[in-house]
Amino acid sequence: MTSFFNPATFAGTPTVSVRDNRGLTVREISFHRTTAGGDTDPRITRHQYDAYGYRTQSIDPRLYDAMQTDSSVKPNFTWQYNLTGNILSTESVDAGHTVTLNDIEGRPVLTKTSTKVIQTRQYEAASLPGRLLSVTEQVSGEATARVTERLIWSRNTQEAKDHNLVGQCVNHYDTAGLTQLESRSLTGTVLSQSRQLLSDNHQADWKDDNQATNQSRLDSEAYTTQSAFDATGALLMQTDTKGNIQRLTYNIAGQLNSSKLTVKGQSEQIIVKSLSYSAAGQKLQEIHGNGVVTEYTYEPETQRLISITTLRTSDNKVLQDLRYEYDPVGNVVNIRNSAEATRFWRNQKVVPKNTYSYDSLYQLIEATGREMANIGQYNNLLPSPVLLSDSNTYTKYIRTYTYDRGGNLTRIQHSSPAIQGSYTTQITVSNRSNRAVWSTLTDNPMLVDDLFDAGGHQNTLVQGHDLSWDTRGQLQQVTQTTQGNNINSDREWYRYGSDGIRLLKVSEQQTLSPTYQQRVIYLPGLELRTTQDSAIIKQDLQVITVGEAGRAQVRILHWETKPPADIKNNQVRYSYDNLTGSSQLELDHEGRIISHEEYYPFGGTALWAVRNQTEASYKFIRYSGKERDATGLYYYGYRYYQPWVGRWLSADPAETADGVNLYRMVRNNPVTLHDPDGLAPEQWHTREAFKQLPFSEHSLGTRDELAPKISGTNSLWHEAYRGPTKERETSGLFNELPFAEPKVATAEEINLHGITTENVTVYRVEVAQQSERFLYTGITGTGGVKIAIPNRNSEHGGKEDYLNKTMPGEAQKRGGWYQFSKNYIAANKGKSSGNLAFYNFGNPRRALQFYEQKTENPKEKLPFVIKSFEIPAAVFKAIAEDAILEKDYKKFPTAPMNVDVAAFNQLGLQPHHVDLLVGSIVPKSGRVYSENEHWKLMDKPSQVTSRPLLRGRR
Template sequence: MPTTTLHSDTPEISVLDNRKAAIRTLRYQRKDIAEEVNERIEWHTFSSLGHLTSTTDARFFTNNTACNFQYHYALNGKALRTDSVDAGSSYVFYDIEGKPLWQQDARATQQHYDYDLLGRHTERRETLAGETSAVRERFCYGDSGEINDDGRKNLRGQLAKHYDTAGLLDYSVMGYGLESSPLQQQRQLLPIETDSDWQGSDANGWQQALTGDTYTTGWRYAADGQVLQQTDTKGHQQRSSYDVMGRLKASSVTLNGDSEQSVLTAVSYNAAGRKLREQAANHIVTDYSYEPETQRLLGMTTTRGNTRLQQWHYSYDPVGNITALANAAEVDSYFNNQQATAVRHYQYDTLYQLISASGRENPGQSSVIDNPAAIVPPPDSGQYVPYTRNYQYDAGGNLTQIQHQADNHHYTRTLRVSAHSNHAILDTSTVTRTVGHIEEAFDACGNQQQLDTGQRLLWDGLNQLQRVTTIARDSSEDDDRESYSYGADGMRVRKTGTTQASGGNTLQQQDVIYLPGIELRRTHSNQVVTEHLEVITIGAAGRSQVRLLHWLDGTEPDAIANRQWRYSLDDHLGSSHLELDDSGNILTKEEYYAYGGTAVRTAKSTREVKYKTIRYSGKERDSSGLYYYGYRYYQPWLGRWLNTDPAGTVDGLNLYRMVRNNPLTLSDGDGTSPSKDDVKGMTREIKHISRSAKVVRENLNKSDQRIVATAGLNIAISSLAGPINYAAGMLVPPIAVAPAMLAGLSGTVTGDLTNRALNKVADKAVGTDLSHTLETSKKPKGKPVLGRYSAPVADYGFAIATGNSFPYAVTDASSASRSGNYVTKNLTKASKLIYDRQTLAKQAYHDAHTAADRIKMLADTVNTIDESSPALAIIKMRMGVKKAESRLNALKEDAYRIGYPAGYASKHFGPGHIGIAAHFEVNRNVKFDYIDN
């Protein structure tokens, strides 16, 4: 007789209509084997044309009160209006090429987008409700005639200057490299708490609006696009080196005027590409172990000599949820007759939502925002008590209750959820929360208006948090507050905290400027600098986060050495548990509740805690208690986001839910969508390979041959962006990269900086319907996805680009020959590929198409080019194509002969990126041959 378990009779069932569209999804929930199963029905409706018109989650389906989303479409199939119970109603109008022209959100904030004759984004104007229009962003390109030597700088078709909401990003000084990566950027900022408005056409006037400081960052790259060296705005250099597979193996940092110091000395990997061992320069060694069948992380052990600092052991259920997490480096402790162990246990319901978590905490914890009552120094580290937390959720996935049980310390947090949306606020014993109270706590776009502690929140026109008022006074100018400004990519550029002290006689200001590789932190008291701190953030430090604190002008604090190294040892989520100095001594220790609050915190001193800024999930926690993730802010004491997901429904219909209510197994890197640790690791390994894969996936899923052809050109442009950007962008229509949530921010197929800066959000929004048809364990069969390429206009654009945007313009036979040689020399570098059959085959298959189409378009070009062009240039260009074909065919034959050992691949294709041969025949049919190692 079969055994009944918690998950018995709880399948997920999809009901399809006669068009194979999923009109209902049935899930079954229970959290105890003795309970009856709760049926959860998600309902979708479609138009006669197959467009999704509404979607309803289980809560609203049962109550029959509302639809989570409703969509209204234009004749071309684009959504013109979207109605959301959480984010309100939004509208988008497009031009004939599918580019957004106008948007309006539920707060009546309007965004207007302007383009030049080439279809490139030039301006974003914003009109807040009841206010006049302001130009929030302006884009200037390298081929505008204002940039000297734009061809040699690879600036043609590229973004040269971007006036954004934080100030100015200038790429025109050094331009771009072959991989379309900037060689240098200069950042200038607007004054604190100043909104951008780049009206008119006077660049001198725009310059006057900026502060006088210029922050310059430079990069050097390997042939495959990986960063070899970064020089930050203060002249500090970070260097990275890689093995033959392109994986990080060592890194170092050189302070300006000082000698080079190692950070990471060695890294080893297993056959699946997972890290086995990391050795840091402070003699800290971390070893990793994995489950052979699934590559799930089983253990992480960090040692200093013979001393174990961390020894994590992970236990999983059959689907990969973490059920136990133990730190064997910690001993059991006893306090107030209570035993506390360093083992945490987790339980889930049948929907894999966390329902119970147990562990240890400091005694006397706060019941408000999960901050420890006091800093416990290491000599008293035995002061731990065990706790258990139970979690409850409604049918819409809202966390509705947290029950905390510990020795003489019990409390319950209850969240009241609106009956008409997923808006929710903390319930208190003094106020009865009605639906009206709940909805008043959010604006029309679903942005929370104040924290549960009463701190007011202010949002900008793009629904980004602009200010938190910590203490309100009669005059808003006298408020204690923290203000934020953001760059073009939506990431935070500046944070400024302002407080009144000494009865209003002292104005204190803490200013943080976030730049590549460094944070500039200054503290002022009545405009006098009392602390000047540079925090060098080491980007290539392995799994640990390494930060180097460098004080200037004699402002370092007592009892902390200048140039202090802080090595952060994390868990699988990236949460910082231990901070060590360069000698391996413990500076701080912190443990976390399941949803991110602080359960345990000890430190060498309270001063050391002040300089720990990276905490849960590797994110910064602000003075408000909010965690900054990138695109959103997170409330750890409530286990939910502060506003709706800017990526839409990529994480489900509830736009406030945190990582599908499974915060141990899943994590969120930027505030848009959850992922597992193993997926994140592989993503980091291959992200530098195919920067335009998202565009290809989206457009290949559309049955439009012209768009498919354009996508093929786009991926070629991404791989050889420097040489071919200019004319391709002039002649080929742009592609919409993502749905309406990115409206106005995608550029032409040449890819402006704004488009690249939004890669993270775009990647969440773009479908992957084609990818699942590629079996990773078998060689692909059938014809290439793109099939026979026929797009004369695009080919002609490619030909002109070849002549006009290479370092040598094709104006005569000699320079044409140099251009052809340039093509031949760099094609193999641009056709780099990673091969790992189990995990990377799908990515490699797309990259094989990339290599194929580059040669194919060159071949088509010489057959369709206007013969009235200089004859000798045509001949030389044709010779360049033949050389390229001959070179790749020769490499293919050699690869078959010797089986692609790593050294051979590295020699001919750059650092170990080959495992696939792209074979081109004379008739231009393309074959892809997978080579087994």
């Protein structure tokens, strides 16, 4: 394949960081060039800091230039901090002005959003664990506030003990209805959970605990999902609310090995027969139940994916053979599907190949490929497909992309020479923010901001399509006005859970009868899609979504009503994606092609060939592996995407996770990067090896640390704090403080960074040397032992600052780790220091008070307590077996495995939990030090390499 890569374009275009005498980055300089030998444009992003080293301002080059001639132009971001270093006020030209007030324990109690919504949170009294009880929201102009969330926590009853629910939130009334936790395993995984949806004619307002009153606001049907897990927390079986069963098996490394499905009332069928992996954890081969084999090949030097081959074994026909070529930094420059034939049309040779070229900032500036000849100018409408048998009318296209100095896509130039099909899509960008719209709405930059609300949410999609947003900045409704009549207009509206994920989509069209309605309810492993004309159900479809099917997405269409013509009931659809996750090839249960689709780089269908038109209407997953709504928008999880202009519909809820431009799509590199949930990009192929793409230089952390930073109350219930078996729960919250090695943090440094027990989740113990023997950072679960791995980046703006200043107190409670470095030391003679983690205390201050209260009585033996039953027994045992024996303490004092559970009642433990602990610990595998013993050790510096950050009692 011929490469478009020209190294001369990138010569002499480094990224330069300028630091002040405190080591803080005050300038970030990048050099922009589009062609070899072309002019170079230096672009400077500027930052300012206060006396304590906290970043107070950031401005991109475009707005800085505008500020020189217009004093009303503001920086992209302006931050203010309270006395403890937590962010008090955030002012963004894109997302508006938000103020958050915390209580004395660091928990958010009042938030005023940019749209003038006041959110308040109520917690338990000081004598109780301090858990969240309710969330209220009051919109400006409304007389009273609505209780949008109410949480009911289980008490210490026998029934709760029987289902491992003591101390858990068992009823959570939220913005979409009610979630009921019915059963948990010993390891903390959810075994049974049900969801009831809010009635269509009600808003969430849970003013009291009266169950009858609350039930009157809910639909009568409850959707229950049941699951089974192994000892490590891996899902073994899931039964959805309709009785369909998915079963999974794993290999010895814990990787998916096979997947099976039983549709209710039918025999079990194989979805994934087997998978094989490389030593790096990358998939090498998948064998699916439809007799199709997919093989992956990686470049030996870089481990980049270079080919995806999909073969139908029944006739040895290659259905898809994608070949990738990269430039030296990993940008995709060529893709060729060798399974497709070269075609000729109108004296034009149409090769099944895409080529891409980039500027010096790795922004896509040109793309070539093939498209349907009759496709026309792309907009928010889906083009009509062609039949698979009619594949001759394909033509070549060339697209060029232009960006401004702030990274905003401003123009898409499209050319199809064979059909003289050339057009230009213009995007109008505001002159004082990064908000932008399709130029059909306005071509005046001064009017762009009028098309957004104060929070940066777009109010008009295209002409005649109005948007409305809820109090949490989530798209609530899209209305297509008809002759100015909003009452009888077609509309699509949505509801979301407390975690910000969509649970309900309703499309309503006005017809001769009152309303033609299509509903989708999103449940674990299942989508319930119904179509009704007034009160008559026309279609009742269950779409069973197989959660683990290798790289493919597998969906089974099961109709409770009569299926449409040309589709058999229980149709299995295997969707095979490309590098960025876009659904490109659909196959049925015998490996026959249902559809083939190709996309423009920023989304939009370029080519769509189908077996028949009826099946085409049931393709729900498309570009980037996401669902396309009737509006033309793609739903990503936390935001909606407009592919026709290559921009997000609203500002990034994770703020600076991907830089100071909150609307830019995957850094303008959509061929190489992929955004899984609408927060920030990652390289798709590295997911197989469990790696993450480094975030922007402006970022406040990694994805797992920034995901909780969603606006509104979503941060309290983001999945990073909910799933006790998710790796992100430990890796996302276990962090170190920014102190350089080998020096231990001094009191002055602690004061400088505002580190207190209220605003940090883990205290750092110096690690003099790293040793693989002591690195347990890969362990999953909600409790356990961790080793502090130092972060050498001491600059403000890193992940530690995000944790110290913006992590909500409730998040610290649900997933927070607390290290008692004052009563346990695990370091000697240059060996690694250890951390002991305490889980599920209300907050660090409460954990410390608990410890001190229990140690005041010398007769009460409680020098060391950990809520360890939430660690899978097999994992706990594996650590214990590898721990250092007590007799070897002088050589390796690093094993905090011996657990005293004398006060297990106070921690919510039950007798069978204690048995689980005792049975998992190797005798004499560690030692617990009393406080006196600890301070004796601290008096012998020769035996200790680091001192604790907290000393004495508060």
